[in-house]
Amino acid sequence: MAPLRNQRHELFANLIVQAPKSGMSNTGCYLACGYRAEGNAAEVAASRLLSSDKIRTRIAELTAPVVKKTRTTVDTLAAQLDEVFAGASGDKQWGAAGSAAALKARLLGFMREKIEIGGPGDFDDCKTPDELMRRLVDDLEDRQAVRAFCVEVVRLIDEDAAGAALDVSPAQEWPSMVERRHGFRE
Structure with a gap:
């Protein structure tokens, strides 16, 4: 227009x-x-x-290039991180691959630095578990609901930790000291 x-x-x-x-x-x-x-x-x-429809259409038209430019930038960065991930995975550089994946997730909004429950800053004054418990009891007005909430939080923490755990079982059985001295296995 x-x-x-x-x-x-x-x-x-x-x-x-x-x-x-x-x-x-x-x-x-x-x-x-x-x-x-x-x-x-x-x-x-x-x-x-x-x-007015004419004014709203014109405003949308004026802001469209900025939105398109921003979207292209995010898409371009995501594509570049995909290339880094693919290259690092191919070279078995798992640290670099993980960093690229984490950076892409943060760029696309899948990872947040801080998650708040309630309004922004509602729990800023809670410095100890006791203060947090008292705030939750005040907000939820039911100790059983607070207990169920805390049990769910612990379950989610355990689940997250289990997903992040590394498998430390040996990939192969190592030769004994005697076998290494003689250079063979029995």
């Missing part, structure tokens, strides 16, 4: 797209286009412009 015929509408759409960087409100964008209104009238008029 070409720029809007109404110059004020076009300027408004452009200012709305730039608003996150400039910190300008919708009302500020409306007034910067040369419209005259005061107080709530300016807010209502800005809201009415934002609900």
